[in-house]
Amino acid sequence: MLKILKYSFYDLIRSRWSYVYFLFYLALGFVLLFLNNDLSKAIITLMNVIIVLVPLIGTIFGVMYFYNSKEFTELLLAQPLKRSSIFLGQYFGVAGSLTLSLVLGLGIPFMLYGLFKSDAIWNFSLLLVTGAFLTLIFTALAFNIALSNENKIKGFGYAVLLWLFMAVIYDGLFLMSLIVFEEYPLDTFSLTATMFNPIDLSRTLILLKLDISALLGYTGAIFKRFFGTHTGLVVSVSVLLLWTVLPVWRLSAKAKRKDF
Amino acid sequence: MIQLEKLHKKFGRNQVLSGVDLSIGDGGIYAVLGPNGSGKTTLIKSILGMVVPHAGNVLVSGKNVRNDWRYRQNIDYLPQIASFPGNLKVRELIRMIKDLRQKPSDEDNLVQLFALEPFLDKKLRTLSGGTRQKVNVVLTFMFDSPLIILDEPTTGLDPAALIRLKGLIQREKEKGKTILITSHILQFVEEVADEIVYLLEGKVYFRGSIEQLKNKTGQIDFEHAIAALTTPTANA
Numbered sequence: 001m002l003k004i005l006k007y008s009f010y011d012l013i014r015s016r017w018s019y020v021y022f023l024f025y026l027a028l029g030f031v032l033l034f035l036n037n038d039l040s041k042a043i044i045t046l047m048n049v050i051i052v053l054v055p056l057i058g059t060i061f062g063v064m065y066f067y068n069s070k071e072f073t074e075l076l077l078a079q080p081l082k083r084s085s086i087f088l089g090q091y092f093g094v095a096g097s098l099t100l101s102l103v104l105g106l107g108i109p110f111m112l113y114g115l116f117k118s119d120a121i122w123n124f125s126l127l128l129v130t131g132a133f134l135t136l137i138f139t140a141l142a143f144n145i146a147l148s149n150e151n152k153i154k155g156f157g158y159a160v161l162l163w164l165f166m167a168v169i170y171d172g173l174f175l176m177s178l179i180v181f182e183e184y185p186l187d188t189f190s191l192t193a194t195m196f197n198p199i200d201l202s203r204t205l206i207l208l209k210l211d212i213s214a215l216l217g218y219t220g221a222i223f224k225r226f227f228g229t230h231t232g233l234v235v236s237v238s239v240l241l242l243w244t245v246l247p248v249w250r251l252s253a254k255a256k257r258k259d260f
Numbered sequence: 261m262i263q264l265e266k267l268h269k270k271f272g273r274n275q276v277l278s279g280v281d282l283s284i285g286d287g288g289i290y291a292v293l294g295p296n297g298s299g300k301t302t303l304i305k306s307i308l309g310m311v312v313p314h315a316g317n318v319l320v321s322g323k324n325v326r327n328d329w330r331y332r333q334n335i336d337y338l339p340q341i342a343s344f345p346g347n348l349k350v351r352e353l354i355r356m357i358k359d360l361r362q363k364p365s366d367e368d369n370l371v372q373l374f375a376l377e378p379f380l381d382k383k384l385r386t387l388s389g390g391t392r393q394k395v396n397v398v399l400t401f402m403f404d405s406p407l408i409i410l411d412e413p414t415t416g417l418d419p420a421a422l423i424r425l426k427g428l429i430q431r432e433k434e435k436g437k438t439i440l441i442t443s444h445i446l447q448f449v450e451e452v453a454d455e456i457v458y459l460l461e462g463k464v465y466f467r468g469s470i471e472q473l474k475n476k477t478g479q480i481d482f483e484h485a486i487a488a489l490t491t492p493t494a495n496a
Contacts, residue, residue, distance in 0.1 A: 003360060011347070071343040077310050078339065079360050080332035256327070259271070259311045 001085035001092075004076065008093025011072075012065070018097055021057065025105025033113050039120040040210070043127060046106070047206045050131050051199055055138040056163050058098060062142025063159045065094045067152050077260055084252035087143070091251065095139040099132045106131075126209050130202040133240045137198050138163070140247035147254055170197050187222045194223075195236075198243045205236050261286050261407060261438045262307060267316035269302055276302045277313070278462035286406075289429065289439045291449045293486065294459035300442040301340055303459065304411055307440075308337055320407070333361070338400040340411040340442075346385030350376065350395055353384060357399055367402040373424055374398060390416040397421075401428055408432060408439045414448055426452060450482045458489060465489065 012018050028049065029042075036042040069090060076086045106128065115121055142159050149155035174193050178186060194200045208227045226232045267280040276299045284290055292300050305311040306318055309325050309332065318325045325331055344353060354367050371377060374394040379387060387395070393416045400408065410429075414422060429452055433439060443449050449456070456473055458466035466473065466489055470482055479485040 007356060011345070015347075069345065072345040074310075074339065075344060075357075076360070078308055078332065078335075078337040079357070080329055081360065082329045257312055260305070 001082075001089045004081070004086055004089025005093045005096070008065075008069070008090045009097055011069075012093060012097040017061070018101055021098065022101040022105045025102055026108060029106045029109030033109055039110070039113065039115065039118050040123065042110075043120060043123050044210060047127055047203070047210075050102075050127065050134075051203050051206075052167050054102065054131050054134040055167060055199055058095070058135045058138030059142045059159045059163045061098060062091075062094055062139040063146045063155055065090070066143055066146035067155065074260055083255050087147075087251055087255040088248070091140060091143050091248065094143075095136050098135045098139065102131050102135065103128055123206075123209055127206060130206060130240070133244065134198060134202055136244045137240070137247070140244060140251060143251050144247050144254070147251060147258065166197055166199050171200065174200070191222070191226060195239050198240060201236055201239060205233075261321065262440075263317075263319040263322075264303070264307075265317040265319070267303070267306060267318065268314045269299075269306065269311060270314060276462055277306070279316070280459075280462065280464055282457060282464055282467075284438060284440070287433075287436045287438055288454040289433055289441065289452050290455050290457060291453035292440060292442045292457045292459060293446075293449065294465075295490070298459040299462050300459055301411060304337075304409055304440065304442065307409065308332065308335065333363070334405045334407055336400045336403050336405045336408045338396055338408075338410045338413055340415070344384045344392070344395070347383060349381055349383055350387075351380045353395070354399065354402070358402075361403060363403050363405075365402040366404075367398055370398040370402055373428075374421060388416075390418060390421070393417055394421060397425060397428070401432070406437055408437055410439065410441045410443075412443055413441065414443060414445050422448075446483050446486060458486070460490065 028046070032042040032045050033039075036045060073086065073090070077083070110124060115124060141162060145158045145162065146155045149158065174190075174197075177193075178190065181189075194204055204223060204227060208224055227236060262282070262284040264280050264282040267277050268275075269277040276297075280299075280303060282303075292303060294300050302311055306313050307320065307325070309318075309329065312326075320331050321334070323331060348356070354371075358365050358367070371380070374397065376391070376394055376398065379391055379395075384392065384395070393413075397413065397417075400410070413425060417425060426448075429439060429441075441449070441453065450470060453470065455469055456466065457464060458473075466476070468476075470485075473485050473489070474480065474482065477485045477488040479488050
């Protein structure tokens with residue numbers, strides 16, 4: 001698996017898109033720091049961008065890479081290699097290079113600004129960790145979609161739809177149900193609903209860590225009670241982990257039974 | 261070397277293989293023939309484990325290949341359409357495959373044989389179909405495995421390269437290897453093959469030497485014999 005990972009990673013690192021992605025984050029980091037002139041504020045703005053953009057890039061990139069490397073995959077399948085290691089290697093190659101672009105692209109400007117001397121370092125690390133998780137999750141989901149759909153256009157369609165659902169529609173439905181059922185106690189419901197969407201979960205996690213939960217009103221208080229504690233953090237990170245492991249597991253199980 | 265037992269495979273509603281029984285011994289050149297869509301490539305891909313059959317077993321060297329991958333160490337496979345990652349250079353591709361297989365290889369002689377030196381630093385995307393097929397041949401023959409599977413090896417090759425390919429196949433045969441070929445170029449098959457396996461509608465319709473085929477159909481010409489095989493009235 002490590003060899004496939006090496007080749008996929010190497011292949012992607014050389015491609016133009018990795019640089020574009022890296023440079024974009026680099027520019028974003030510098031611009032935000034320049035405009036905000038404050039680490040914590042820059043982190044908040046950054047969060048809003050990351051939460052939406054990282055899943056989108058992970059999804060699109062994952063689907064694109066999977067379809068584009070069809071030849072490479074077919075070549076590998078005839079070699080003495082385990083099937084699951086071919087696909088997992090490619091997956092980690094893509095997710096790894098995207099994560100690297102994210103971490104380096106944002107890390108460099110913040111480091112230059114004096115991140116290590118400030119107390120925002122934990123918040124910033126949390127931001128990067130959730131960003132990495134979101135990359136892993138959405139790349140894995142994209143690989144799953146691409147593996148299940150021979151048709152490129154369909155695959156792309158489903159992938160974009162998935163992103164749209166998670167990033168926009170889910171929130172809409174969530175808010176709507178809160179309004180409709182406002183007369184009932186909704187603490188458990190809203191907590192569970194948050195858990196079922198990795199984007200929402202990441203957002204909540206960061207917001208509460210940043211101590212701006214006052215913005216969230218009454219629900220914020222409940223969330224604070226849950227996420228603010230040690231258990232809350234552990235639970236949410238485990239849920240993110242689960243969100244990563246399940247699609248990856250399905251990917252390797254599905255790959256075993258597919259015809260090429 | 262290879263045993264296929266009651267192999268069934270369908271893609272959607274399309275039944276491609278319906279109970280193929282075939283046993284291929286050690287050594288010799290076997291040609292798998294059949295009309296388009298008769299399941300030649302599917303048969304080969306199920307031997308390689310790229311296609312998972314619905315029922316039946318594939319045994320290579322006595323071992324079932326299901327959920328195994330190490331046996332491919334002993335197979336050199338030439339895919340039908342030479343599709344390679346386009347942004348790699350020929351040299352990089354050869355190095356990568358060598359790295360993945362970890363076996364001694366002899367690519368220098370082959371590159372020389374097919375005069376591929378000027379293309380080594382070109383990207384695969386920019387190569388012509390014939391040149392790509394030559395790269396494909398080099399990748400297949402550079403390892404020394406007891407089983408060689410060639411799916412339409414002649415596609416796109418010029419006459420000079422074709423002669424060299426035939427030479428290569430003969431050389432490997434003399435080493436006692438088993439070689440499985442599919443091709444539509446009957447002249448090529450007649451020249452190299454020891455035995456014919458004729459697939460029709462997902463079953464082995466005929467198996468035997470070219471002589472046996474000619475006797476069975478009462479034709480003197482190989483091409484006509486093949487054609488006669490599919491039209492039963494010609495048998496009578």
